[in-house]
Amino acid sequence: MSKKSMIEMGKKAAIDAQYRVVTEQIGKVGQQGIMRLVQAGNFSSDQMKQIEKFLGSDLGLALVKFSAGLAIHNMPEEISGDARAARLAEEFTTDGMALAANTAIGSLVGEILPLLSGAIDSLPTPAPAARIAETTASDIVSESSDKVKGRV
């Protein structure tokens, strides 16, 4: 597989970047629109407030993008058959997946890893067990050497 030149790659990348920028902007507008719809309902239950909070987060944006991508992909052939629509659907879905994964990794690194390291630090050290193993090993060695000396 031969390497492409940077200029050649840049030309193609510029076109792909346009789709990504459009996806980003439409995703944000879509998220805000859904948030407004939920807020306009004036729901008082805690569950709806949780949903509202989730929609406002990065995972909510990822869900909006992913859903939009699948929706465009499953539209009638007249719309989804268009090359631009197909590319946009792919971009929406990919961006939704990537955003969700990045958010998950971010929370893993930022919150769960310190918790895990704290939990590991709080575990008792295995020093006594190691000492027992060392002593038994040395005993065995000394016993066997005594036996050898006795034979000699």
Next chain:
Amino acid sequence: MKSLDQNKDFLIHCAKTAGYRVVAEQITLATRAGIVAALLSIDSKYTENAEKIISSAFGKALVQFGVSMVLHQLPVDNPHVQALTYECLVSSIATGEGAVLNTAFSGVQDFVKNKILSIKDDSFAKVQESLSESVEEEIVQHAKTVSV
């Protein structure tokens, strides 16, 4: 509506691309963190500005472009590395463009919002004025009738 198999193929294709995108994003984050840490260790007035630039969206675009250049120069002929290089390049262009658009539109959005708010305030003030005038007239008329 596409069939289940078509949707499955589509999602698998998207997941593969998303994998490269996630790796590119994590490499960028790590590189940025490394550069910022290196800058913070140097005690100079110029490093503060450099750190601010690196931490901004333009800095991110710059780092992504740098990473793509470095990956491109690697003496490796691997399709995964090439895909990662391309992903970093697309990300750098998209991040830069997004930053420009956000900067441009944030000013326009503020302007439009302020205009709408000022229109609302004016109309409210006018309604208040007309109401107070009519109430005053009523009070005067009532006082006249009482005095008569």
